[in-house]
Amino acid sequence: MIDGTASDIAATGFDLVLAAMILGAGLFAVTVRDLFGAVVFFIVYGVFVALAWLRLGALDVALTEAALGAGLTGVLLIGAVARLGRRTGTQGTDALSRRSAFSVRSVSQIATMLVSAAVSVALGWAFLSLSDSDGLRAGVAANLDASGVSNPVTAVLINFRGWDTLLESIVLLAALIGLWSLWRDDDWGRRPGLRQHARADGVLAMFGRLLPPFGLLFGVYMVWVGSSLPGGAFQGGTVLAAVWLLMMMAGLMPPPMVTSARIRAVLIAGPLVFLSVGIIGAFAGGFLGLPPAYAKPLILMIEAALTLSIAATLALLVLGPPGGPAMPSGPGDAP
Amino acid sequence: MPADIVTLVLCGAGLVFFFAGTAGIIRFPDTLTRLHALTKADNVGLGLLITGLAFQAPDWQSVGKLVLIWAMALIAAGTTAQLVARSALQQQDTSQ
Numbered sequence: 001m002i003d004g005t006a007s008d009i010a011a012t013g014f015d016l017v018l019a020a021m022i023l024g025a026g027l028f029a030v031t032v033r034d035l036f037g038a039v040v041f042f043i044v045y046g047v048f049v050a051l052a053w054l055r056l057g058a059l060d061v062a063l064t065e066a067a068l069g070a071g072l073t074g075v076l077l078i079g080a081v082a083r084l085g086r087r088t089g090t091q092g093t094d095a096l097s098r099r100s101a102f103s104v105r106s107v108s109q110i111a112t113m114l115v116s117a118a119v120s121v122a123l124g125w126a127f128l129s130l131s132d133s134d135g136l137r138a139g140v141a142a143n144l145d146a147s148g149v150s151n152p153v154t155a156v157l158i159n160f161r162g163w164d165t166l167l168e169s170i171v172l173l174a175a176l177i178g179l180w181s182l183w184r185d186d187d188w189g190r191r192p193g194l195r196q197h198a199r200a201d202g203v204l205a206m207f208g209r210l211l212p213p214f215g216l217l218f219g220v221y222m223v224w225v226g227s228s229l230p231g232g233a234f235q236g237g238t239v240l241a242a243v244w245l246l247m248m249m250a251g252l253m254p255p256p257m258v259t260s261a262r263i264r265a266v267l268i269a270g271p272l273v274f275l276s277v278g279i280i281g282a283f284a285g286g287f288l289g290l291p292p293a294y295a296k297p298l299i300l301m302i303e304a305a306l307t308l309s310i311a312a313t314l315a316l317l318v319l320g321p322p323g324g325p326a327m328p329s330g331p332g333d334a335p
Numbered sequence: 336m337p338a339d340i341v342t343l344v345l346c347g348a349g350l351v352f353f354f355a356g357t358a359g360i361i362r363f364p365d366t367l368t369r370l371h372a373l374t375k376a377d378n379v380g381l382g383l384l385i386t387g388l389a390f391q392a393p394d395w396q397s398v399g400k401l402v403l404i405w406a407m408a409l410i411a412a413g414t415t416a417q418l419v420a421r422s423a424l425q426q427q428d429t430s431q
Contacts (some may be wrong), residue, residue, distance in 0.1 A: 203417040
């Protein structure tokens, strides 16, 4: 057995190495020359940050960072880089940054660096000047019985501070509407996303048939378990979105038409249910206040609806506008 | 205590495989050989790590979870390797 001080030293060493790797990955993501490399380092950075949250005991945040911060944002950024590459030619980004090395571009880069450094310093100062208190931990623990769930994070997210989560789900929807509004008019009856070329008997099609049962089970489990253990609508929704995307990439089902009423109903179900429960709560006492007697079923209902909406919204964000041929004015042009 | 020694040996061996795989990615000349280094070494390396960790698991459910993680990683890595390899082959064909 290792004695206490030795394992303390090992833990501190691990944390120091982890912190150095987070800083290193962040630095590479900012300084690396090509965009694709920057995205790769951003994903690596997200995985390290998830590990850091794990070390801090914040399992819920670690799950969210791994699923959304590293995974989904990484996929979105890779898609963005691919579209940029098609727009400026494959060598475009690299040549562009060299040709105009000492121009407006570098001035704006320096300005961005200065602003980022100022924000970092301000945040660091704010963090260090915080008084050494436990925050609202005691208050949450004292009222956990009235929340309907036993995972304090879910209690805060859906019950005590439901306002923030409601707005988050609406922000997600607004992002999708923003993306849709950038489609060209010609594309508006077409299915979103690039055309997939998976062979019906290929490995991707087999993978697409093999994984979804596990993914569905795991996604639903993460939502269900969120009431007592780390998990919840955002993490579970991301897993379900990944399953759906995989099935579409494997050619097992076509992407949905964004004009269909059914997909739009799924998209707004989460915010709508959340808002309705909140408004009914306003008549019963307070807006978004959940009566303790019905809190658990209400939270599960909100979480279930939110999960579907989040999964559909994230998947449609990743799919993006229709790509491929039938584009008279050139790829990637915003109208 | 014997379990600790088995864990140390297996995880150590796993790390050797990861090290070899990483060296292969950096040193090998083209996509296909790099893929070879990555998938073979990482799958065996992860298997050794999982087996080593299984000796520290408190119950059989945890061992089951560890095995499931390995199986999922194997399937995902194998599929991804096939897809990357096919894409690399297609690029070779068009560039020649």
